[in-house]
Amino acid sequence: MRIARVDATWVRMPIAEARQHRSDFGEVRTFDAAIVRIETEDGLVGWGEGKNAAGSAGTYAGLVHLVNAELAPRLIGRDPREPSVLWDWLYSGTRHHHALARGHALPEIARRGLSIAALSAVDIACWDLLGKALGEPVWRLFGGRKAERLPAYASGGWADEAGIGTQLAGYVAAGGFGAVKMRVGAMDGPAHVSARRVQAARRHLGPGIDIMVDAHGTFTVAEARRFARLVRDEDLAWFEEPVTGDDKAGMAELRATCAIPIAAGESEQTRFDFRDLVTARAVDILQPDLAICGGLTEARRIDALAGAFNLRLAPHLWAGAPAFFAGLHLAAASPSCHILEYSLGANPMLHDLIEEEIAVTDGMLAIPDRPGLGMTIREDVVRRFAVESR
Numbered sequence: 001m002r003i004a005r006v007d008a009t010w011v012r013m014p015i016a017e018a019r020q021h022r023s024d025f026g027e028v029r030t031f032d033a034a035i036v037r038i039e040t041e042d043g044l045v046g047w048g049e050g051k052n053a054a055g056s057a058g059t060y061a062g063l064v065h066l067v068n069a070e071l072a073p074r075l076i077g078r079d080p081r082e083p084s085v086l087w088d089w090l091y092s093g094t095r096h097h098h099a100l101a102r103g104h105a106l107p108e109i110a111r112r113g114l115s116i117a118a119l120s121a122v123d124i125a126c127w128d129l130l131g132k133a134l135g136e137p138v139w140r141l142f143g144g145r146k147a148e149r150l151p152a153y154a155s156g157g158w159a160d161e162a163g164i165g166t167q168l169a170g171y172v173a174a175g176g177f178g179a180v181k182m183r184v185g186a187m188d189g190p191a192h193v194s195a196r197r198v199q200a201a202r203r204h205l206g207p208g209i210d211i212m213v214d215a216h217g218t219f220t221v222a223e224a225r226r227f228a229r230l231v232r233d234e235d236l237a238w239f240e241e242p243v244t245g246d247d248k249a250g251m252a253e254l255r256a257t258c259a260i261p262i263a264a265g266e267s268e269q270t271r272f273d274f275r276d277l278v279t280a281r282a283v284d285i286l287q288p289d290l291a292i293c294g295g296l297t298e299a300r301r302i303d304a305l306a307g308a309f310n311l312r313l314a315p316h317l318w319a320g321a322p323a324f325f326a327g328l329h330l331a332a333a334s335p336s337c338h339i340l341e342y343s344l345g346a347n348p349m350l351h352d353l354i355e356e357e358i359a360v361t362d363g364m365l366a367i368p369d370r371p372g373l374g375m376t377i378r379e380d381v382v383r384r385f386a387v388e389s390r
Contacts, residue, residue: 001040001041001042001044001079001080001081001129001133002040002041002077002078002079003038003039003040003041003075003076003077003078003079003080004039004040004041004076005037005038005039005072005076006036006037006038006039006067006068006071006072006075006076006122007036007037007038007039007068007072008034008035008036008037008050008063008064008066008067008068008072008118008121009034009035009036009037009064009382009386009387010032010033010034010059010060010061010063010064010386010387011032011033011034011035011320011349011353011381011382011385011386011387012030012031012032012056012385012387013030013031013032013348013349013352013353013381013385014029014030014348014385015028015029015030015031015056015346015348016346019345019346020346021156021158021345021346022158022187023158023183023187023216024183024185024186024187024216024218025053025054025055025057025216026056026057027056028054028055028056028057028345028346029056030055030056031055031056031320031346031347031348031349032053032055032056032058032059032060032349032387033049033050033051033060033291033319033320033323033349034049034050034051034052034060034063034064034067034117034118034121035047035048035049035121035320035322035353035377035382036048036049036050036067036121036122036124036125036322037125037377037379037382038075038080038122038125038126038129040080040129044129044132044133045129046080046125046126046127046128046129046130046132046372047124047125047128047321047322047373047375047377048120048121048122048123048124048125048126048128048295048322049120049121049124049290049291049319049320049321049322049323049326050063050067050117050118050120050121050291050292051117051120051289051291051292051319051323052113052114052117052292054318060387061387062114063114063117063118066114066115066118067118067121067122070118071090071118071119071122074090075122080125080126080129080130081126081129081130081133082126083123083126083127083130083295083296083297084297086122086123086126087119087123087294087295087297087298088100088105090119090122091105091107091108091111091119091294092105092106092107092108093107093108094108095107095108112269112270113269116269116270116292116293116294117269117291117292119294119295120290120291120292120293120294120295120298120323121291121295121322122295123294123295123296123297123298124290124291124295124296124322124323124326124373125322127141127295127296127297127326127329127372127373128322128372128373129372130372131371131372131373132371132372134371135371136371137329137367137368137369137370137371137372137373137374138296138326138329138372138373138374139328139329139332139333139367142300142329142330142333143333144333145332145333145367146332146333146334146335147332147367148366148367148369149364149365149366149367150328150331150332150337150339150340150364150365150367151178151179151338151339151340151363151364151365152175152177152179152339152340152341152342152360152363152364152365153177153178153179153180153181153210153212153339153340153341153342154168154171154172154174154175154177154179154180154181154342154344154360155180155181155317155318155341155342155343155344155345156168156171156180156181156182156183156343156344156345157171157180157181157182157183157201158182158183158187158345159197160197161193161196161197161200162200164182164197164200164201164204165200165201165203165204165205166204168180168182168201168204168205168209168211169204169205171344172205172209174344174360175342175359175360175361175362175363176360176361176362176363176364177209177342177360177363178208178209178210178363179209179210179211179212179237179339179363180201180205180209180210180211180212181211181212181213181214181240181341182197182198182201182211182212182213182214183213183214183215183216184197184198184213184214184215184227185214185215185216185217185218185219186215186216186218186219187218191219191223191224191226191227191230192226192230194213194215194227195227195230195231198211198213198231198234198236199231199234202234202235207235210237211234211235211236211237212236212237212238212239212240212263213231213236213238213239213240214240214241215227215239215240215241215242215243216241217241217242217243217244217245217267218244219242219243220243220250221243221247221250221251221253221254224239224242224243224254224258225254225257225258227242228242228254228258228259228260231260232259232260236260237261238260238261238262238263238284238285239258239260239261239262239263240262240263240264240287241263241264241266241267242254242258242262242264245264245265245267245268245273245277248276248277248280248282249280249282251264251277251280251282251283252280252281252282255281255282255283255284256281261284261285262282262283262284262285263283263284263285263286263287263314264277264282264283264285264286264287265277265283265286265287265288265289265293265302265316266287266288266289266292266316266318267289267292268288268292268293269292269293269294270293270294270298271294271298271301271302271305273293274286274288274293274302274305275305278305278309278311283311284311284312285311285312285313285314286302286303286305286306286311286312286313286314286336287313287314287315287316288302288313288315288316289315289316289317289318289319289323290315290319290323290326290327290330291319291320291322291323292316295326296326296329296330299315299326299327299330300330303330303334303336303337306334306336307334307335307336311336312336312337312338313331313334313336313337313338314337314338314339314340314341315327315330315331315337315340315341316341317340317341317342317343318341318343318345318347319349319350320347320349320350320353321349321350321353321354321375321377322373322375322377324350324358325368325373325374325375326373327340328340328365328367328368329367329368329373329374331367332367340365342360342365352378352381353377353378353381353382354375354376354377354378355375355376355378356368356374356375356376
């Protein structure tokens, strides 16, 4: 089996005005991603996704060009059934033969950012192809799934103090969720405003529902510490991205003084970034985004870190269908994963891009059992919402 075509497309799917929300990223009017299609010489197709932003907060011309102009020519003629080998080859580039001989990575200069996002998309597509070629779901290639369904939490929560309880209660009712996540931080201004919203949510939901909070890395260490003190009686399940990932020492300082578990990693790339988070003792829950961190190959290595350091894994699944489904397969095979993210914000890149219906029942998400990632991309939708980026 050999790769015949690699095509990346910037897909921009509009969100109905009534379902748009505002966060520290601004008004989310569309959901954008780089969707990658890899076709083999015998006509088999695999799909992947790369990201460099949240929702409509970024552009994808550079990422798409990188896949089409830089990676595609190198991939033509290669066997996609060796995704981990291809990952290491693309990561080390012209020094791959040295890396192979010496037994350690020798990455290309300026390898992070778009380079890893592009590699993520290619890697996910290759795992999809490998599963399809063998007639097996990806989780079986990882050694099996621990359950047919896994618990999920409802992710959203942008309403103000007066409305947040009702909004989150609506999430619980929508899918029988036992856990919800709300946004805090810069979108609220001072830390005490975020704290009042959390307190209002807890009063409305009562003690039986887990609440996670996500600051998108927008607090300073001092603000995060103050916020944590103000909500210390609200029994939060985790405090996500309290400070920027650029300040791992600050995150470690917060974790050492905060009783709330710290979750982070959605913007980190490769096992090396996660190694730094772990060894700094900055985090309790690792959250790789498979369209950012390096795809399934690298996410598996990150999962091994979680297991080795007795930490938990909760992949960041605010994504399009390819990255979301890849996350399901990772979680199903991971002994460290305890819960899945399910967006309650409008996400046409997840629900309208594929033929399958994704639904949460009794707070649980079903793990796909069809070959590959287990999804069917609607290619007419890709063409319809493609953005000219050449």
